[in-house]
Amino acid sequence: xxxxxxxxxxxxxxxLKISGPLPPCTxxxxxxxxxxxxxSQGSLYVFAIPFYPSRxxxxxxxxxQRFSIANVVRFEAGQGGLTRIxxxxxxxSAEVYLHGAHVTHFQPAGQKPVLWMSxxxxxxxxxxxxxxxxxxxxxxxPKAGDPSAPMHGFARLREWQVESVxxxxxxxxxxxFTLTADEQTRTLWPAEFVARYQVHIGKTLKLTLQVQNxxxxxxxxxxxxxxxxxxxxxxxxxxxxxxxTNYFDKTDGSKEKSQxxxxxxxxxxxxxxxxxxxxxxxxxxxxxxxxxxxxKAGSHSTVVWNPWIAKSKAMxxxxxxxxxxxxxxxxxxxxxxxxxLNPGAIHExxxxxRIV
Ligand code: BG6
Numbered sequence: 592x593x594x595x596x597x598x599x600x601x602x603x604x605x606x607l608k609i610s611g612p613l614p615p616c617t618x619x620x621x622x623x624x625x626x627x628x629x630x631s632q633g634s635l636y637v638f639a640i641p642f643y644p645s646r647x648x649x650x651x652x653x654x655x656q657r658f659s660i661a662n663v664v665r666f667e668a669g670q671g672g673l674t675r676i677x678x679x680x681x682x683x684s685a686e687v688y689l690h691g692a693h694v695t696h697f698q699p700a701g702q703k704p705v706l707w708m709s710x711x712x713x714x715x716x717x718x719x720x721x722x723x724x725x726x727x728x729x730x731x732x733p734k735a736g737d738p739s740a741p742m743h744g745f746a747r748l749r750e751w752q753v754e755s756v757x758x759x760x761x762x763x764x765x766x767x768f769t770l771t772a773d774e775q776t777r778t779l780w781p782a783e784f785v786a787r788y789q790v791h792i793g794k795t796l797k798l799t800l801q802v803q804n805x806x807x808x809x810x811x812x813x814x815x816x817x818x819x820x821x822x823x824x825x826x827x828x829x830x831x832x833x834x835x836t837n838y839f840d841k842t843d844g845s846k847e848k849s850q851x852x853x854x855x856x857x858x859x860x861x862x863x864x865x866x867x868x869x870x871x872x873x874x875x876x877x878x879x880x881x882x883x884x885x886x887k888a889g890s891h892s893t894v895v896w897n898p899w900i901a902k903s904k905a906m907x908x909x910x911x912x913x914x915x916x917x918x919x920x921x922x923x924x925x926x927x928x929x930x931x932l933n934p935g936a937i938h939e940x941x942x943x944x945r946i947v
Pocket of ligand 1: 639817841863894896918921
């Protein structure tokens, strides 16, 4: 087996399904680190990793030094070795991966986790994390005219930069991430942009995605905060806030239908794109005895998704039975609600999530 270089180490360990952080460096990173692992067929592998300890130590040391807050915010190797930020305070516990600037956990004190995570999620640099809040940008679904481009855009597949971490007097933590156009994004989408994502973690979770046009021509984009909510039993859950709107039913050839006056219940595979709606939604979750409010700003579309039985089975990173415990309610700008941005202009979309 070829030795791992320092850039491909994370993929390499994922291929062997080593869960949790890699073993700590035992000798200060001056030479190869040696450890072994057993794969799913029972084969034993012995590894010598020439660069890992010094590189990872440097990365975490820098992030810790610049951004950690004693007893509240720390950086660590999360699942698959991907870097995550762990927030623990008397108000709330939360986790955010740098990969995709992906919030994977949000739990106000005294509550059950608000966000759903799949136990089958992959944690790889080339895959989106399944659950939490993936950011879809700059397109939603397959890219028009380019079926080989990644589904839901590239933002959820890129490691975002941490710009700042702070704590308010009330104890809420705010983390700001950025993603900037580079060679890789330009091959998929020829636009000069900076995306800035603020994650406010307190009693409420406030997610603010700003996109700025840094080029000299206008561009258009789609975006979604593809939020997976945990529910006790999705067949008992319902979503209000969408009455009298129209939606495109992706389970029925994207036909346009009217929601009428009803709450949205989940009685079959559900994949609906509601356009021209800025209203807040409320998720009723009787099996958990709670309601979750989703307010939004700068968002004109809402998607409601549950894959139900067959689609769950077809997805490799989604447990066959897990659909009963989740529902996605996504604050977005899609289709005819997509955003057009002139040079220098900034667009902001926000979702605010709280137990009500
Ligand atoms: C939803 C889409 O938002 O995301 C669905 O409306 C899609 O059509 C789902 O299946 C999951 O997408 P992905 O790429 O994360 O598997």
